[in-house]
Amino acid sequence: xxxxxxxxxxxxxxxPAAATDRIVAELRTIVGKTLRRRGAVxxxxxxxxxxxxxxxxxxxxxxxxxxxxxxxxxxSETETLRLSHVVVSTFGVPxxxxxxxxxxxxxxxxxxxDETVRELVPxxxxxxxxxxxxxxxxxxxxxxxxxxxxxxPDGRQERHRLTAEQSLAIVAATNFKQRTRxxxxxxxxxxxxxxxxxxxxxxxxxxxxxxxxxDGAADVKPIAHLYKTQVYRLAEYLGVxxxxxxxxxxxxxxxxxxxxxxxxxxxxxxxxxxCLYAHNHGLRAEAVADAVELSVTDVERVFRDIEQKRxxxxxxxMSSRLxxxxxxxxxxxx
Amino acid sequence: xxxxxxxxxxxxDDPGSLxxxxxxxxxxIIDSTGILELIGWLEDTYGIQVADSExxxxxxESIENIVRFVEQKRSARGAA
Numbered sequence: 518x519x520x521x522x523x524x525x526x527x528x529x530x531x532x533p534a535a536a537t538d539r540i541v542a543e544l545r546t547i548v549g550k551t552l553r554r555r556g557a558v559x560x561x562x563x564x565x566x567x568x569x570x571x572x573x574x575x576x577x578x579x580x581x582x583x584x585x586x587x588x589x590x591x592x593s594e595t596e597t598l599r600l601s602h603v604v605v606s607t608f609g610v611p612x613x614x615x616x617x618x619x620x621x622x623x624x625x626x627x628x629x630x631d632e633t634v635r636e637l638v639p640x641x642x643x644x645x646x647x648x649x650x651x652x653x654x655x656x657x658x659x660x661x662x663x664x665x666x667x668x669x670p671d672g673r674q675e676r677h678r679l680t681a682e683q684s685l686a687i688v689a690a691t692n693f694k695q696r697t698r699x700x701x702x703x704x705x706x707x708x709x710x711x712x713x714x715x716x717x718x719x720x721x722x723x724x725x726x727x728x729x730x731x732d733g734a735a736d737v738k739p740i741a742h743l744y745k746t747q748v749y750r751l752a753e754y755l756g757v758x759x760x761x762x763x764x765x766x767x768x769x770x771x772x773x774x775x776x777x778x779x780x781x782x783x784x785x786x787x788x789x790x791x792c793l794y795a796h797n798h799g800l801r802a803e804a805v806a807d808a809v810e811l812s813v814t815d816v817e818r819v820f821r822d823i824e825q826k827r828x829x830x831x832x833x834x835m836s837s838r839l840x841x842x843x844x845x846x847x848x849x850x851x
Numbered sequence: 852x853x854x855x856x857x858x859x860x861x862x863x864d865d866p867g868s869l870x871x872x873x874x875x876x877x878x879x880i881i882d883s884t885g886i887l888e889l890i891g892w893l894e895d896t897y898g899i900q901v902a903d904s905e906x907x908x909x910x911x912e913s914i915e916n917i918v919r920f921v922e923q924k925r926s927a928r929g930a931a
Contacts, residue, residue: 660908662906681885825876828882829883
């Protein structure tokens with residue numbers, strides 16, 4: 518698309534059959550030839566990304582050589598497990614349910630998190646709920662620092678700005694969840710001689726919306742090149758049930774309902790996809806504003822936020838760095 | 852201010868070369884967590900309170916902006 522052109526939503530159109538064929542072929546090559554594994558394990562959350570990845574793996578390897586790992590914990594939404602069952606049932610994929618609450622409790626995930634919360638809210642105890650949120654990027658230039666939101670058992674909400682230490686401590690404790698799930702996935706992958714398939718879409722991968730060595734860890738990431746809008750298009754083609762396709766994206770990580778926008782992304786995915794596409798193709802904010810129904814100033818804010826997230830999360834993409842190369846370990850064919 | 856930044860963040864091989872009007876965020880020196888660290892240090896060191904509504908680039912984006920912001924906050928407190 519030429520610089521100066523006006524953006525329209527159809528730039529994200531894709532041919533779902535061709536996209537599916539390409540991913541399925543690549544999955545077979547990567548898993549079978551490069552990784553030399555005979556199937557795939559993946560975490561199933563009942564969300565759109567894991568549902569599409571599950572469907573693609575089932576096509577690539579046959580449903581019987583895919584294993585879905587359903588790993589709820591005490592803060593998971595009640596719908597998570599039911600929808601996850603719908604996914605594995607739809608695609609005929611074997612699955613295991615691994616409740617990770619005991620592991621998280623043993624690692625003091627909840628206790629460490631709650632100790633930090635009580636620095637701000639001494640009354641916080643069982644029966645209270647929490648989430649962490651960011652300020653909106655639209656309409657203001659406020660730095661996007663984390664705020665804690667707690668809700669008492671009688672429904673009263675409080676909002677507190679976190680210090681740097683508190684912010685890091687809550688996120689670090691919560692990251693046990695993604696890392697524990699990945700540990701379980703790799704257990705099953707090792708046992709079955711399968712690869713682990715990761716489920717990030719392009720927004721998540723590009724913007725670093727993942728936990729390093731948690732949900733960011735995988736042997737193959739089949740949909741990381743697809744904008745979320747395209748993942749939805751693929752979901753329809755692949756037969757992902759409608760109740761999953763219409764469910765708003767959620768983090769399903771904190772005990773209060775938390776949208777992906779309020780925790781990490783600045784906009785609903787439909788708009789952010791278009792902004793990211795435009796930014797990636799060198800389009801100016803003026804060319805995007807109408808399509809996303811935002812002011813030019815707000816689109817410029819979104820562009821800056823995209824760049825800021827890339828800077829902040831760059832290290833999450835890095836593998837271990839060596840002081841000197843070890844020439845005998847040759848990954849040039851990988 | 853420069854000593855705090857140099858102690859807590861990576862300013863490159865020549866910390867003294869950081870200009871007063873350089874964006875600390877766009878230069879990759881501080882991120883959102885760094886902003887929170889900076890606020891904590893400003894509040895502790897200068898005895899000021901930074902409101903949520905003041906977490907703006909015009910107050911915190913560069914050394915010059917931070918200095919101006921702290922001076923405004925201290926003079927407002929002195930006048931009160």
